[in-house]
Amino acid sequence: MSEKLTNGQPNTAPTTNEEPLSVAEPHLQQLVLDNGITLIVIENQAADIISGRFFFKQAGTIAEKRDRAGLAHLTSAVITKGTEKLSALDIAEKVESIGAGLGADAATDYFLFSLKTVAADFPAMLKLLAEIVRSPSFPTAEVELERKLTIQNIRSQQEQPFNVAFNQLRQQMYGEHPYGVSALGTESSVAELTRQDLQQFHQTYFRPDRLVISLSGRITPDTAVSLIRDVFGDWKAPTNPLPKPQFPTLTANPFTAEIVRDTQQAIVMLGYLGTSVDCSDYPVLKLISTYLGNGLSSRLFVELREKRGLAYDVSAFYPTRLEPAPFITYMGTAPKNIEVAIAGLRDEVKRLSEVKLSEAELQGAKNKLLGQYALGKQTNSELAQIYGWYETLGLKVEYDRNFQEAIAKVTGDKILEVANRYLDRPYLSLVKPQ
Structure with missing residues (x-):
């Protein structure tokens, strides 16, 4: 070619x-x-x-x-x-x-x-x-x-x-x-x-x-x-269309899997099937992920590591994908704490479906997410990346502004609604010593 x-x-x-x-x-x-x-x-x-x-x-x-x-x-x-x-x-x-x-x-x-x-x-x-x-x-x-x-x-x-x-x-x-x-x-x-x-x-x-x-x-x-x-300029586009991918239908069917390894700590990981980047729920899940697991002031870090001493490492992340992305929470913990760690992660995620965030919690998560977002656009490399990335994902460069506006409009009620829609029954992946 x-x-x-x-x-x-x-x-x-x-x-x-x-x-x-x-x-x-x-x-x-x-x-x-x-x-x-x-x-x-x-x-x-x-x-x-x-x-x-x-x-x-x-x-x-x-x-x-x-x-x-x-x-x-x-x-x-x-x-x-x-x-x-x-x-x-x-x-x-x-x-x-x-x-x-x-x-x-x-x-x-x-x-x-x-x-x-x-x-x-x-x-x-x-x-x-x-x-x-x-x-x-x-x-x-x-x-x-x-x-x-x-x-x-x-x-x-x-x-x-x-x-x-x-x-x-x-x-x-x-x-x-x-x-x-x-x-x-x-x-x-x-x-x-x-x-x-x-x-x-x-x-x-x-x-x-x-x-x-x-x-x-x-x-x-x-x-x-x-x-x-x-x-x-002289590179001509082929007349034949790209092959259209055929993906299997994704439906949440949670179950548990575990692997035994020679390791000093256990890894507990919960996964929920989220949504694609072009869905209106995507910014809300990004905000939830920030609230739960982004940084030393996040809910999971404070509640499960600082207050209860369960975690060596604990966090949450939600990647940006064209197809439905995984919403993940995880913890590295002592093997003796596996069951209580699983319960702790489950309870913290489930709380989002039952308890409305306070205005202070909500605004704190927004400030953190939007602040980190702004800091990620300081260099020429970061600017070229983010605008090209949005265009590549089909969101257009205007999404830079639209995303920030969407985050600012998220309410406590909206978080309850989205959490109930996606963060119900998790998949569980466990790696532990014998």
Whole structure:
């Protein structure tokens, strides 16, 4: 699928069907190119840096079949190790010689390239990234090496009680759904992956009409548009549609599973099937997660660790997903405390369905969540990430404002309603010593 770059000659041919630049936020502009690429530009002249995020929609682990689990991750590990013209050493020298940063990562719902450099070097680094994106060679030796390293990582995770508990819980909740397995895959699935699998994955999911480019830093929208046209403007979108994934229906059917390991502490993990990011209940569950398990002032930390001394570690988290995400509470505790730890976690979550939060509790959770959210948008890398991420998830860049407004409007009654809807009967994953 990879098309050659234009031999260093910029493609300056005018386009006729591009959507006009639109302003979503101050200093932020957005453009959709002729070939379907979405470009977001956040101009920030404060520092001589440009950070970029290049997202391919739904090209993460969500695109994998179970017998090919780990394919997106392996692709991300190898894709920067060679192109049709450059070796892995050539690429490394080009990046390191100017102190730039360039990497690839496979997330749950998308595939991501990251780029960071001083403004003067950005055009050269952009051309290099475009060549990696469009013409990777996937050297056989690199595929074999990264496959072995991945299998080692999988085995290493199997020695970590938290990861063992989380993998077990994930399998309980999601079964054959792509969310039911680690992004690394399994030993058996990774062992079967080939160079041809990586090539096919690239040819299928790397296409301009699935690409979101988010740039932040010392760059104007006009300059950004010109540079992106130079390196990606001649990349044509295929006429065939992407394969439509068929996911198993997710229904909550809680049960308990436990694994016995040689460990000094037990891991107790409760999981509830939440919702997808485009649901109106998503911000409410984010706020509940913050209240329960975010930081030293969170409800779980104060009640179960500080007051009762049950936990070495206790928290809650609720990831952002295109499909229904898991709402997790967990605790690391002494083996003798397992039963009371399970009851403590259950009771604290159940309390949200029965007792309305006080105004002080509610406002405290909002302040914490919105404060941390604001602090997560301080650097060019963070700005490029969050706006590109929202666009990639189908929420559009306006969701930055919409999310904050939604959090501010959450009431105690709404938390009761949402908690009763999702946080009823949990799955239980337990890792304990003999």
